[in-house]
Amino acid sequence: MIAPIKQFYFFIALSAGCILSCQSCSSKKEDEAIILPPKPITIEDKQWAFEATPAWVDEFDYTGLPETSKWDYDLGGSGWGNNEKQYYTNSIANVNVGDGKLTITAKKESMSGMAYTSTRLVTRNKLDVLYGRFEVKAKLPTGRGTWPAIWMLPTDRAYGDWPKSGEIDIMEHVGYDQNNVHFSTHTEAYYFKINTQKTSKKLIPDASTAFHLYRVDWTPYAVRGYFDNAMVFEFVNEGTGYKAWPFDKRFHLLLNLAVGGDWGGAQGIDDSIFPQKFEIDYVKYFKMIEK
Template sequence: MIDFVKCFKKEVFAVLAIAVVGLSGCSKGSGGEEGPVYVPPVVTTPVDKGWTFEATPTWSDEFTNTGAPLSSNWDYDTGGGGWGNNELEYYTNTTNNASVANGLLTITAKKENMGGMAYTSSRMVTRGKLDALYGRFEIKAKLPSGKGTWPAIWMLPTDRAYGDWPKSGEIDIMEHVGYDQDNVHFSTHSEAYYFKINTQKTITKKIDGASTAFHLYRVDWTPYAIRGYYDDVKVFDFANEGTGYKVWPFDKRFHLLLNIAVGGDWGGAQGVDASIWPQKMDVDYVRYYKMIEK
């Protein structure tokens, strides 16, 4: 719910601030009297400094252990309730839905009842383990398939400095819905640009064999731009417009998420095939490379 009192106070403050700025730059009119001079707001256009990234990962998981994912690298979001998208899964923090073996992380969505939901899955997060401002993220993964699957490799703000979603931003490195096989999506969301008002910055790329072979999903994030790459081919480029957080909240720490949702507003838009479960997303590695400051 909007706090109208706070909004009113902010509007009054903004008007007073403009008045003060105007009065601080007075000039004499034709009658010799001093009058306010309008001073337009300053918009600083960001400059691309050609940032690069360190050659060795600052943080990585090659999944060389066996059993549960390393607690030093991963935490979990758990529970059901739809997650704001009318999803059907209950997220757990057990090896029933996320496990490591033979050099791979496997996230498994299953048709089983838990917590009032009809499916279980895992939503792994690096929050508190890897919270980064800028850098390169690489994730090599093989996706699930089938109507009702909705895997994602994505990023959320750790501190929500600008407010709740979408004000503090979201970066979707990879999203896929099973009823639209092999069409993979890269998107960003902010208060000005997000899907519920159909202004999100997004692309769709056909990746043959997204669910039968491993592919590399990557984001290069700098103060100037968020750029997406699939199998090292650039598919997405969103530049910082320099107009503030409503467009560009991407100047704060974000963390990484890996999950398979079941159904939901997008994943279940054409129904859920009850015969396909369990479904898996296999991850070969996750690597983060620090941006080199300039």
């Protein structure tokens, strides 16, 4: 009787071990399934159009400071994450409206430890949008050290701090590379500090002597950039989630003229060029027509 009893208990132990082993394997497979990247979702291009009449517009047909119902300011001289050298103010000496245009002026003057002053206008909490078309007609400054931009940032930062929640650069220009104008997007998967940014540039021979139209068409399918209504950039939604495409949340518009910085000051700053002006004829926002 002893041998059969030993065999019985051995069989029970072996069976229990197999069950535990199977459970362990099953648990491991479930854990692995959890960390697998999501399968891409196919995003359909529905050929979205935009309303013919702007839902928001500033044609700067007044005088003084920009209208407070439409614009706010980012103020200060922290370097703004790029080692920029200007202090942003809301002074009429740096930003004013007159003669049918908005002018942002960068000046060589000390303020709060910074060597230059300028302005950074924002529509945050005045105009925050999900999808649509922005058009900005502008004439750019010139000279080594200038760095004007027309761009967009997330209002709510739903996916985290930069670059996780995204950035859209409708127009960027650095004065040491005259007339080469850039359109870019930045996300956690694609941004300049890891050299994966989505970007394009175009030569505009008179970027600083004439007004040109800078535009973005933003839909669930793609961010498309246009200079003078010619497409220069397209970034299509890969359907892989926010790390590549955080552009499904509200964004607002920024207009600024930086001085120096990691890119704008890469070849130094020529103090003899100041003051420099970034001029904007109008800003328009058109809603996307839902489909």
